[in-house]
Amino acid sequence: MNLASFLRDVPDFPKPGILFKDITPMLSSPKAMQAAIDGLAALDVGPIDKVAAIESRGFLFGVPLAMRLGVGFVPVRKPGKLPWKTNRIEYVLEYGTDAVEIHQDAVHPGERVLLVDDLLATGGTMGAACQLVEACGGTVAACAFVVELGFLGGRKKLGQHRVDSLIGI
């Protein structure tokens, strides 16, 4: 299946100059979503204890992936959304600055975590999520994306971590 055909390019969203990769055509196709989850589940990242994904589009892939792999799911969220004790990391992204948080007890020391998001742009968001997992004592097994915008160099920014993507642009 040509997964890339289930992406829609939206120019100048959310601000001028950004070519937004809209995943809603993929979400609306059960066959495409099946193929995406199959592809992520087939990545040979070794044994993992948890899947962590980044709010909010990462959740759309992270939860079904965690269920498929038979492991727990950890939400990485924007500030103020998680109710329990959190750790926070601030980061710079393609269109602005932001921060992400994780529950302090979401990942236990020694656990191997597969991190997932819909799209790799500059890598700032995923880099912050990796730091959160590591601050809990976890190990990053890999960073997996449905879409990778290669020209933004996010893979290099994630440097020391393994990076996988299903669609390279």
Ligand code: AMP
């Ligand atoms: P970054 O931190 O720069 O790698 O940005 C990644 C996050 O921003 C992901 O959660 C994406 O959902 C979102 N994002 C950034 N750029 C785009 C884009 N061109 N199209 C769709 N989503 C994007």
